[in-house]
Amino acid sequence: MTLLEVRNLEVTYPGGAAAVRGVDLTLTAGRKLGVAGESGCGKSTLALALLRLLPAGTRVGGEVLLDGENVLTMRWGRVRAVRWAGASIVFQGAMHSLNAVHRVGDQIAEPILLHKKATTAAAARKRVGELLEHVGLPASRASAYPHELSGGQRQRVMIAMALACDPRLIIADEPTTALDVMIQAQILRLIEQLVTEQDLGLIMISHDLSVLADTCDRLAVMYAGRVVEEGPARQVYEDALHPYAKALSAAFPRIGDPASRFAPRGLPGDPPDPAVLPTGCAFHPRCPVALEACPVEDQVLRDAGRERRAACVHVGAPKDARSGT
Numbered sequence: 001m002t003l004l005e006v007r008n009l010e011v012t013y014p015g016g017a018a019a020v021r022g023v024d025l026t027l028t029a030g031r032k033l034g035v036a037g038e039s040g041c042g043k044s045t046l047a048l049a050l051l052r053l054l055p056a057g058t059r060v061g062g063e064v065l066l067d068g069e070n071v072l073t074m075r076w077g078r079v080r081a082v083r084w085a086g087a088s089i090v091f092q093g094a095m096h097s098l099n100a101v102h103r104v105g106d107q108i109a110e111p112i113l114l115h116k117k118a119t120t121a122a123a124a125r126k127r128v129g130e131l132l133e134h135v136g137l138p139a140s141r142a143s144a145y146p147h148e149l150s151g152g153q154r155q156r157v158m159i160a161m162a163l164a165c166d167p168r169l170i171i172a173d174e175p176t177t178a179l180d181v182m183i184q185a186q187i188l189r190l191i192e193q194l195v196t197e198q199d200l201g202l203i204m205i206s207h208d209l210s211v212l213a214d215t216c217d218r219l220a221v222m223y224a225g226r227v228v229e230e231g232p233a234r235q236v237y238e239d240a241l242h243p244y245a246k247a248l249s250a251a252f253p254r255i256g257d258p259a260s261r262f263a264p265r266g267l268p269g270d271p272p273d274p275a276v277l278p279t280g281c282a283f284h285p286r287c288p289v290a291l292e293a294c295p296v297e298d299q300v301l302r303d304a305g306r307e308r309r310a311a312c313v314h315v316g317a318p319k320d321a322r323s324g325t
């Protein structure tokens with residue numbers, strides 16, 4: 001069953017930065033969608049837009065259908081009910097997301113009481129203990145302050161908090177970026193396990209394509225606010241169709257491929273300023289296979305077969321148009 005359907009989502013910040021442009025995404029319960037791309041491509045903006053967490057004055061268009069209800073047009077009272085209980089976000093860097101002066105148990109209990117998942121303090125404490133154990137921490141850690149926990153433990157607390165009101169969708173924005181590799185792997189396995197056990201939907205955001213390819217079923221690669229490629233995660237990672245997705249995946253060394261370890265290929269140039277985007281395909285100034293038409297014609301996602309889509313003139317184009325300039 002479709003859990004989340006994003007249709008033609010557009011986000012423009014005050015000042016004119018077009019951070020998300022015409023994004024369409026679909027997610028089914030129990031499935032994991034990765035969203036990848038360089039810093040500034042609009043990943044976090046997309047996550048924030050899904051739960052209407054963007055700053056006042058931001059222009060948002062399109063539809064975000066969560067269990068069939070459009071989050072973008074619902075009343076604020078309903079939005080507050082949907083946050084935590086319908087969908088919740090795990091942000092990167094738990095130290096900044098947790099309040100340093102409150103015990104972590106009290107912080108997890110807050111949404112539980114607010115959303116009436118427990119009506120007494122004792123029942124909320126019991127639920128906090130269960131949640132902590134569920135994410136691999138002893139219930140007794142509820143009395144700890146954030147600084148008394150390791151980075152991995154704090155991120156487990158954030159995950160427990162995200163699960164507190166039994167959401168159907170978890171949005172994890174760089175959930176392991178601040179952690180060392182061993183702990184990162186543990187947290188990723190935990191998230192995967194919880195998603196499968198509880199039949200949740202997961203949107204995981206990362207600049208690291210290899211992490212997403214390992215964790216997710218499908219992968220969407222963003223560039224300048226647009227999804228430029230979307231498809232089965234391993235295929236997009238190992239055999240990308242869009243030149244940007246190809247460059248991004250080549251930037252990560254592969255286990256078992258010593259050549260790629262020593263020669264990661266970077267992409268020249270920087271992503272464009274979303275307030276002043278290049279004409280045509282926004283990737284054309286950096287694209288190694290741009291054609292004459294690319295500065296003129298914008299590209300949208302096109303069906304590329306085998307459940308894959310890409311927004312490139314070379315995908316689904318007639319053969320004689322495929323020679324690069």
Ligand SMILES: Nc1ncnc2c1ncn2[C@@H]1O[C@H](COP(=O)(O)OP(=O)(O)OP(=O)(O)O)[C@@H](O)[C@H]1O
Nearest residue numbers: 013017019038039040041042043044045046055274
């Ligand atoms: N509050 C804001 N006001 C104006 N512009 C913003 C605001 N927040 C983000 N932006 C701009 O929107 C664009 C997308 O930012 P966003 O944080 O969504 O990218 P990202 O892909 O998540 O990057 P990162 O990986 O660095 O978090 C960037 O150019 C950023 O500068």
